[in-house]
Amino acid sequence: MNCNLSKWGWRLLPGSISALSMALLLKLGAFQPLEQLGYQALFQLRSQRMWDERLVLVAIDDASVAQIGRFPWARQQYTQLLQFLSDAGANIVVFDLLFSEPSADDRLLAEAMDEHGRVVLSTAWNAEGMSLDPVPVLQQKALGVGHISVRQDSDAIVRQVWPQIQGTLALAIVAAQAYSLMHREVALPQKTAPMWLNWVGDAKSIQQYSFVQVVQGNVPKENFVDKIVLVGVTATGIDPLITPYDRNPPASSVLLHATLLQNLLRQSLLQPLGKPWWLLLFLAGGPLLSWSLNERTWNRQVGTVVGLWVGWLGLSVLLLNFNHLPPVVLPLTLFAITGGATGICDRVRESSALRRQLRHLQRDEALKAEFFRTASHELRTPVANIQTAISLLRIARSPEDWEEYLQILEEECRQEANLINDLLDFQRLSSVQPPIQPETYELQDWLQEVMVPFLVRAEANQQQIELQVDGGSTKLTLDWMSLRRILSELLNNACKYTPAQERIQVRARLVTNQLELVVSNSGVTIPAAELDKIFQPFYRIPELDQNRQGGTGLGLAIIKRLAEYLHGVVEVTNPSNVLMFTVRLPIKVEPMAVDLNQC
Incomplete structure (x- = not known):
């Protein structure tokens, strides 16, 4: 059992060390840059999705800036846009613009907002933490105000948006609430955890129209009927935003709010893996993987790791399609390190073996x-x-x-x-192991018969020999022929190596369905280093053969093989100048016959 535990421990050790190392590196944030690259690659592998038909972007693009003039514009431009969208029957108008500075045109824009009735404005905070709320006259006419504050990760990509900051809901959430007033209610996320963006596509893929083309009436009004219209800047150099699909050139932040709004409408916010899944990943990619790779060939180990890489990438893309965000680089690294560590451990063990x-x-x-x-x-x-x-x-x-x-x-x-x-x-x-040939004999009678020639020999060598049997009248069933060979070899060695005037003793007893046979002879000392080797084939200790009687070194090797052949064991000890061989064999005890005449 200890051997099995040791074997299991060695099989699990490389993966366990790999998993613990990966968990520590994850805790220290070492994988963040690599996982950011994996995040981008995952969206590229998934490819782009279709935008919701309810979303339309009115873009303050380069063409609009070129015709209307340098941005920011007068509020009169937005008043014209709102009047057009009201006539077109737009459902919700969402401004990804800050109107925090008062203007002479605020009253006209407020009237246009009041006429439309479903306008959502934006707010934010400056570097000092001061709020940049819309001017009061506009805020009073707005259906709602939402924050547009976002935090970029170290690679300049926004992955999360907080639903609420300082009591103000995100712009997309306010827009979804406004849409729910006239349509089916949109389920909203918990406010206590960040919302993970599920990027839809690049900046060109969303249905959009140039601001100047809309206010000039060059876009059919039916394109805005019952739509959620986002108004924001896409002109070059103004409010740029890098996404998994847009890096050079970048998109703009209005695409982020459009993405978040689509995620809310379609209930497609990303769900990162929870703690139980992380635990399962570390367990499967660490100890279980090293256990399965153990003692395989190098080619099979490499093939398994490569297969896991391909499988995990495929699974990650599939999970992303179902709105789940798995880690990418960490599992691939865990598989590789576990495979490499297991391979190295196997090679070291093989080399040692x-x-x-x-x-x-x-x-x-x-x-x-x-x-x-x-x-x-x-x-x-x-x-x-x-x-x-x-x-x-x-x-x-x-x-x-x-x-x-x-x-x-x-x-x-x-x-x-x-x-x-x-x-x-x-x-x-x-x-070839010969078949066991069991017979039934009485133990003491059999022992006395076997010892007859050795009694004569011991007397000739001036040695004392004695027999002690416990339960000798019991009849046993076993392979007596093989046992005779074992006992004869042990007695032959005892007579050969025991000095004159020393004692040879044979003891036999029954112990829980086992026959224990002990042959000991005094006056013999074997060094401990030699004692472990005497059952090896061809091995002899010439120093013990003082009478130069010779031998092949096969006797004890034959005894060991015969004991194993009989499903038993043979052991040797050398306490206090006494060499002691103990043989234990499984036996079948025959029931004693009952004389009915004596009953």
Whole structure:
């Protein structure tokens, strides 16, 4: 379980660090310039929308300034415009102009406003914070007054407008309220949060007419019937405004108020992502992304990140079409950094794994080389002894000599056969697992039978050997043949390496559906560094073989493979000069037979 937790931690770590880093940079405002560029690109990708047919712009353009004269103009010009629009049946007239200075023509303009009845004027504040309200005579005749104050971001684009400043509603909101008096009510936003502009198109796309052409009667009156008419300056150099669609040349601020009014009429104000969506974005683009990219090939990781880039851009454009404003650059950066960090971590882990594998291969090669040297020596030794015995047999004269040389031949043949069998057994366990062959025996009887030859051997070596069994009368079902090999190998090593007058002990007991078999021998000390390696194939500790009895270094490796084959484990410890091997195997306990005659 700890290994799984560690693996999950490594898979989530790159994305978690990336997400936390992006959140910190976002908090510090580091992404603001990049997101401003992304904001502009998003509108360019979405392309322009159609303007509401109810909106008409009367533009104080370059042609009007050229004919009427230098701006600002006398109020008489606006009086003529209002008279024309009243005759044309315009619904609402909205002036994006400040009439804060008194004029001799104010009375005539006030009469024209009163005649039309639905005129909305503008107000603002100067640098000192003083209000620039319309002159009283005009303000009394206006249906409403709205502020035109806006705040540009660092890239000179206006993205938000406050619905209300110092108790004064925005010009577009007042115009929407005025329109609601004679038409279906327009739902208005909350006054406590800024309104996010959903830019419609460039300055040329809105339906508009030149001021001078309108007052001269060159525009048909039916073009203004029941329209919301905005009057504002579009002449070059006067009140310029940069938008996502207009930078060079810029638009003018009247386009901003027209955009905001359209957003209100069509309920298309932008809705930025809320906090839950930001949390989901950081979670999906950070830890979850690094988890999914982990252990993939570099090409697949790059392909996934590129796919996420394309997908997010497409999704962002789609969300913008549905009046939602997602972040653009931050998610793309988060995907890229998470992908890069995950890729680097994978490459570092792969490099580390390759180095470990290389070390293991080098170690295995060294062990194999040592094994082949040992095996060749062990294989040649019996053959040499056999050849010597054969030569002696040829010249032997007495039956006693023949018997002695035949015993030598028999012993050397047995040793050669055992060595070859070890090699074959290890190869078999390393490649194909043979089927388990369960049988049922009584534990104590079986242990006593297995230990018979080792009792004789221990006595010959002046070693003490004892058996201790808990629950020995219980019948168990398991692969006794494999267990016999395990116990025989452990006892063989114990007899081989235990000094004279030392003790060999075999203990067996049942522990919660497991057989625990412990073989220990005293008088043996193995360095801790060597203790972790003794189950490795081909590994030997020559210092322990004081009697030079030889071996292949495969015995304990075979024991470990057999224990795993039986779904068990084998462990080794060396406390207080006692070498202790513990084998734990799952077992099936057979129910004891009941003698009915005794019931």
